[in-house]
Amino acid sequence: MIEKIDLISNRLKELIPKDNNYQKKLFEAANYSLLSPAKRLRPLLVLTTLEAFKKDIKIGIDPALSIELIHTYSLIHDDLPCMDDDDFRRGKPSLHKAYPEWLAILTGDYLLTYAFEIITKANKITDKQKVDLIQSLTKYSGGFGLIAGQVTDLSFEGKKIDFEKLKFMHLNKTAALFIAAVEFGCILANAEQDIKLKFIEFAKSFGLAFQIFDDISDTEDKKSSDIKKDKATAVTILGLKEAKKLASDLQEKGLEILKKLPLDTNDLEKLILKIS
């Protein structure tokens, strides 16, 4: 696992261009958000999936980072005053607090655009794989994925919602990029369709479990902006005890799917166990 995290951290540091002109601040702002300490769960999931097929993980590094770029852009935009209005992110002032708000929005746009660029330039993969990766990323980060999740989240704010609605939101806002991550691994490994479908089921459970564990830890720490703003979470809808049971059940379901795969899923098991 350490080897994969190092690969991700090292490549991330060299991703944003250094030579530039009047847009110097843009690249500086991009690195401010991108290089903040983070778990890198989504790119790790790409590489760990690829590794389960015993493939060279190096072919997956730039595609994996494209998902981290999308994740980072979405955090920058989510933090904006007219959205979640969060002043802090990853232990530092959020981007629109450290830089002008207009530059934060444009940095998000830049990271979103750059995510697709680095896939087109990735080494040692075919054009068909590049097209499949980009299509997968647009699917899970677009109007039926990440953005649908964020629209739902903000539409629901201040409203009483049921668990079905919450699940729709979390599946899109959180699980969607986990699904993209395993699909990336499968595309890069040329996996069969039935294996890919099992990975998608695994990632759904993983993503939902991750979000619920996160909400539980926020409730116990009393520090999240979601709690400040009275946002619905699994904890507020189901209660703490039920939420904990659900998160563990989802984690267990993810593990069961892995165990039935004809692959070396050792590190994937470690990854889903780390989130509780």
Add this chain to the structure above:
Amino acid sequence: MIEKIDLISNRLKELIPKDNNYQKKLFEAANYSLLSPAKRLRPLLVLTTLEAFKKDIKIGIDPALSIELIHTYSLIHDDLPCMDDDDFRRGKPSLHKAYPEWLAILTGDYLLTYAFEIITKANKITDKQKVDLIQSLTKYSGGFGLIAGQVTDLSFEGKKIDFEKLKFMHLNKTAALFIAAVEFGCILANAEQDIKLKFIEFAKSFGLAFQIFDDISDTEDKKSSDIKKDKATAVTILGLKEAKKLASDLQEKGLEILKKLPLDTNDLEKLILKIS
């Protein structure tokens, strides 16, 4: 020309999904901006370039619209209160005036993401062409293109700038998508590299001329938000007479490049003549 405009308008109307769930407002907002009356100069430039090679323009329609999606997202984000703070766009309230600001930002993000999605799904073109189109679009709309232009524009606001800086801004903020448009035509027509380079020179002149004619018309109408905000334009830097001469010279240069091409450039000539 009418045939191409109709093709663009008709396909635009069916581009945004209708079946949806909680993200219904997102798709409604996307159509609000996308279907407002507009000249569609960038997609027209893709199809007209393709036609100069005597290719079936239908293979270019979705790629052409992807550039219109990028153009539309950039207008939505540019109009935001923390950027140009424009209350009107294409004769209607701007998107953040008609819908909540958070939805306007997310609609921009959605159109940006969707631009790449429709290229991956385009019919009758190869995977190599799709990858080349996406790489071209990220290049001209990213941190060395459209976004560089917008960063420069906002960084320069309220400052005295010279013509070189203004040119850098216009080349990125305006000409970049014109260049993408002709490059799209060339990729779709499998054009030779030397022809593509001539098209890029043509599009630079076209884009710059278009921006300067636009600034001239804004000065004469006294209605643009750029004038309200005392933004530098070719007119404020060079004076009205010199600006008019420069725009005409650029238009003339574009026409000369076209005339030397071994292609049927009749409609391309009409297109660059329409902007004065």
